[in-house]
Amino acid sequence: MTETILSPMSLLAELTHRCPLQCPYCSNPLALEPRRNELSTQDWISVLDQAAEMGVLQVHFSGGEPMSRPDLPDLIRHAVGLGLYTNLITSGVLLNEKTFPVLVDAGLDHVQLSFQDIDTANAEHVGGMKGAQARKLEAARLIAADGMPLTLNFVIYRENADRVPQMLDAAVEMGARRVEIAHTQYYGWGLANREALMPTAAQLEQTTQAVEAARQKYAGRLTIDYVTPDYYADRPKPCMGGWGRRFINISPSGRVLPCHAAETIPNVAFPDVRHDTLAHIWRDSPLFTMFRGTDWMPQPCRSCDQREKDWGGCRCQALALAGNAAATDPVCSRAPDHDRVVRVLETLPAEPPPFRYRRYARATDEVG
Amino acid sequence: MTTGLTDDSVIRFARGVRLQHDRVRERWIIQAPERAFIPDPIAAEVLKLVDGTRTLGQIVADLANRFAAPVDVIGRDVHVMVSDLMTRQVLVA
Numbered sequence: 001m002t003e004t005i006l007s008p009m010s011l012l013a014e015l016t017h018r019c020p021l022q023c024p025y026c027s028n029p030l031a032l033e034p035r036r037n038e039l040s041t042q043d044w045i046s047v048l049d050q051a052a053e054m055g056v057l058q059v060h061f062s063g064g065e066p067m068s069r070p071d072l073p074d075l076i077r078h079a080v081g082l083g084l085y086t087n088l089i090t091s092g093v094l095l096n097e098k099t100f101p102v103l104v105d106a107g108l109d110h111v112q113l114s115f116q117d118i119d120t121a122n123a124e125h126v127g128g129m130k131g132a133q134a135r136k137l138e139a140a141r142l143i144a145a146d147g148m149p150l151t152l153n154f155v156i157y158r159e160n161a162d163r164v165p166q167m168l169d170a171a172v173e174m175g176a177r178r179v180e181i182a183h184t185q186y187y188g189w190g191l192a193n194r195e196a197l198m199p200t201a202a203q204l205e206q207t208t209q210a211v212e213a214a215r216q217k218y219a220g221r222l223t224i225d226y227v228t229p230d231y232y233a234d235r236p237k238p239c240m241g242g243w244g245r246r247f248i249n250i251s252p253s254g255r256v257l258p259c260h261a262a263e264t265i266p267n268v269a270f271p272d273v274r275h276d277t278l279a280h281i282w283r284d285s286p287l288f289t290m291f292r293g294t295d296w297m298p299q300p301c302r303s304c305d306q307r308e309k310d311w312g313g314c315r316c317q318a319l320a321l322a323g324n325a326a327a328t329d330p331v332c333s334r335a336p337d338h339d340r341v342v343r344v345l346e347t348l349p350a351e352p353p354p355f356r357y358r359r360y361a362r363a364t365d366e367v368g
Numbered sequence: 369m370t371t372g373l374t375d376d377s378v379i380r381f382a383r384g385v386r387l388q389h390d391r392v393r394e395r396w397i398i399q400a401p402e403r404a405f406i407p408d409p410i411a412a413e414v415l416k417l418v419d420g421t422r423t424l425g426q427i428v429a430d431l432a433n434r435f436a437a438p439v440d441v442i443g444r445d446v447h448v449m450v451s452d453l454m455t456r457q458v459l460v461a
Contacts, residue, residue, distance in 0.1 A: 007392050009404065055392030057404050083388065085399040110384045110401040149384035149401045177382075177457055178401055220455040 005244075005283055005292070007055030012062055012249045012260065013044065015072065019065040020093050022128035023116060024355035025155050025197055026189040028064065029263050032360050037253040041071040043274060045078055047250055050278040052082035056248070060087045060112075064252065067094040073106040080107035087112060089153075092139030093132050100142050111143050112180070114153040117160040118167045126159070128357050137174075144175030151178035156207060157197035158352055164207045168214040172222055181211055182227035187261040187316055189358045194344070196352040201345075204232055231341050235306065236313025236329035243291035243315060248282065256281045258288055261316040265290075265325050291315050296326060300334045373447060373454075375425030377461040379418050385458050387415045398458060405458070414446055418459065424450060 017032040039047075048059065059079050066072055067090055079086045088103065089112045113136065117123035120133040143150045152171045156164065164181055171179040183204070184190045184197045199207070211226045218224075230237050240247045240259045249257040254273040257263060263270065268290060271281040282288055290296060294307050301312040312318075313329020321330040321344075322337040330337040381387070385400045387407075396412040398405040407415055417427045428446050432439045453459040 055390070057388075057390065057397065057399065058402070060402075085404075087402060109399075112402065147383050149382070151401055220457075223457060 006246065008051070008248045008282060009055070009057050009246045010248070011047075011051045011056045011059045012247070013047070013059055013066075013075075014062050014064065014249065014251050014260070015039075015044070015066045015069045015075075016064040016252050018068045019063055019091065019358075020068075020129055021065070021091050021116075021132065022357040022359060023126060023155070024189055024193040024357055025157060025184045026358040027185065027187055027260050028358065029188050029261070030192065032064075032358075033252040034360065038069075039250075039252065039254045039273070041074060043254060044071070044075050047273055047278065048075065048079050048082060048084065050273075051248070052079075052084055054279055054282065056084065058085040058087060060089055062089040065091050065094060067099065073102045076103060076106040076108050080109075085109050090114070090139075091127075091132070092136040093129065095139035095142065096135070097142060100139070100146070104146055104148065108148065110149045110151065112151040112153050113140055113143065114155070115167070116155070118154075118163050118170050119160070122159055126157075126355070140174040140176070149178070150174070150176045151180060152176045153180045153182060156181060156183045156199065158199050158203065161199045161203040161207055164210040165214070168210065168218070168222070168224070172218055176222065178223040178225065180225045180227065181207065182225070183207070183229040185227070185229075186231070187264075187320070189356070191320055192356050195349055196355055198231065198345070198348055199229065200348070201232060204229065230314075230317075230331045231345060233331055234333045236310050236317075236331040238310045239314035239317075239329075242293075242311040244282070244288040245292070245311075248278070256285070256287075258291075259314075259316065262287070264316055264319055266319075291326070298326060298328060300332075301328050304334065373424060373451060373461055375423060375428070375443075377424045378421065379424055379427065379450060379459055379461050380420035381418060382457055382460050387412070387418070400458060410445075411449055411453075414449060424461070 016038055017028050018035060066088060076086050086108050087110045088108055092113045115123060115136055116126040123133050124130055154167045168179060186194050190197060211224055215224055243258050249260050250273060251257060255270045256273055268287050271285040271287055297307060297312050301307050313331055315325045318327040318329050319325040321340050327337060328335040330341050388397055388399050390397045396407055398407055414427060417430055428439060428443045432442045450459055
C-alpha cells in the first residue's frame with residue numbers, strides 16, 4: 001500500500017433517519033434505521049471528540065431531520081467547544097421561534113435549509129407534508145433575521161427543473177448567502193425513483209443556463225453551488241473527493257461510512273463507532289481501505305490520466321449500474337458498462353411514473 | 369461589484385466565517401459555510417489583524433511597519449485582497 005492517508009476534513013453526522021417529510025429523492029438508504037437503534041448523546045459526544053482530534057474541521061448535522069433529536073443543541077454546543085464549524089442540514093419544518101434561538105445560543109455557525117420546490121403545491125406533493133412550505137419560509141425568515149448565514153438547497157428533478165430561475169430569485173429575496181441547485185443523485189430513494197425524477201437533456205441545459213445567468217446577476221451577493229446529474233456527463237464525479245480521503249459519514253446507528261450510500265457495498269463489514277475508534281476505522285478498516293487511492297482500480301481507470309482527479313468516480317454508482325462496486329463508474333464514456341447509462345436515458349418514460357415515497361418498512365417505526 | 373473600501377473602513381469577518389488555526393495540518397484556514405479555504409501566508413497575516421475594530425488603514429500601517437515595506441505598495445495589495453474576500457463573502461466592511 002503506497003497511498004498517503006490524509007486526515008479527514010469533514011464529518012456528516014446523520015443523527016436520525018426520522019423525518020416529517022417523505023421526499024422520493026432522499027439520499028438515505030431504503031432500509032431506514034428505527035429510533036431504538038440510534039446512537040446515544042454520549043456516543044455522539046465521543047464521535048465529535050475523536051473527529052476533532054483527527055483533524056476534522058466541519059461537522060454537518062444531518063438526518064433524516066436532525067431537529068427530531070432533542071439533544072441537537074447539546075451536540076452543537078459540544079462541537080463548537082472543540083473548534084468544529086457547525087452546520088445544520090434541515091428541512092426547516094421543526095425550526096421555529098422556540099427552537100431556533102436555542103441553536104443560536106449553542107453557537108451554531110450555519111444552516112442549510114432544503115426546499116422541495118418554489119411552487120407550494122408541488123413542494124408539498126413531493127415532501128408529502130401539508131403546510132410544510134409555510135413552515136420552511138418562516139424558518140428562512142427567522143434565520144435571515146438573526147443574521148446567521150443561510151444556504152438554501154433545492155434538489156432538482158423533472159417536475160421542478162423548469163422553475164430554477166424562480167428558485168434563484170427567491171433565494172436572494174429570502175436573504176440566503178448561498179444556494180445549492182443540486183440535481184438529484186441516484187442513490188437510495190433517488191435510485192428507486194429514477195424514472196420519475198430524471199430530467200430531460202433539454203431541462204438540464206435550461207437549468208445550466210439559468211444558473212449561469214444568476215451567477216452574473218447576483219455576483220458577490222449569492223454563491224451558487226451547481227450539481228449536475230452525472231448520467232448526462234462524459235466523465236464521472238470525484239465522488240466524496242476520493243474514497244476515504246476527506247470525508248466520514250456516521251449513520252444513525254453508528255456505522256462509519258466513506259459516503260452516505262456505502263451501506264449498499266456487499267461482502268464487507270461495516271465498522272461501528274460503538275466497537276472501534278474512529279481513527280482506527282479511518283486508517284485500517286477494510287471498508288475504508290478497499291477503494292482508497294488508485295491500487296484497487298481496474299482498467300481503463302488504472303492507466304487513465306484522470307485517475308487522481310475523479311478517483312474512478314462513484315463506487316456505489318458502479319455497484320448500482322454495473323453490479324460491481326470495483327468497476328469503473330459507468331457514467332464515464334470510457335467505461336465498459338457505459339451503455340447502461342445511455343440506455344437509462346434513452347428509455348425515460350414520456351410520462352413520469354408515480355413516486356415511491358420514502359417510508360419506514362414497518363409503520364410502527366415511522367413516528368416518534 | 370464596487371466595495372466602496374477606504375482607509376477608514378472597519379473590516380470584519382462576515383457572520384459564520386472565521387480564521388482558525390488547523391493544528392493537525394499546521395496551517396491557517398478560513399472556516400466558511402460548508403467550505404474551508406486555505407489563505408496564502410500573506411493573506412493569513414492580513415486576516416489575523418481583522419478583528420472588527422481595526423480600519424483598513426490601521427491594518428496596512430501595521431503590516432508596512434512589521435515587514436518594513438512602503439505603505440502605498442502594501443496598501444494597494446491589501447486593498448485588492450480585501451475587495452476579493454468581500455466579493456467571496458468572507459469579509460465585510
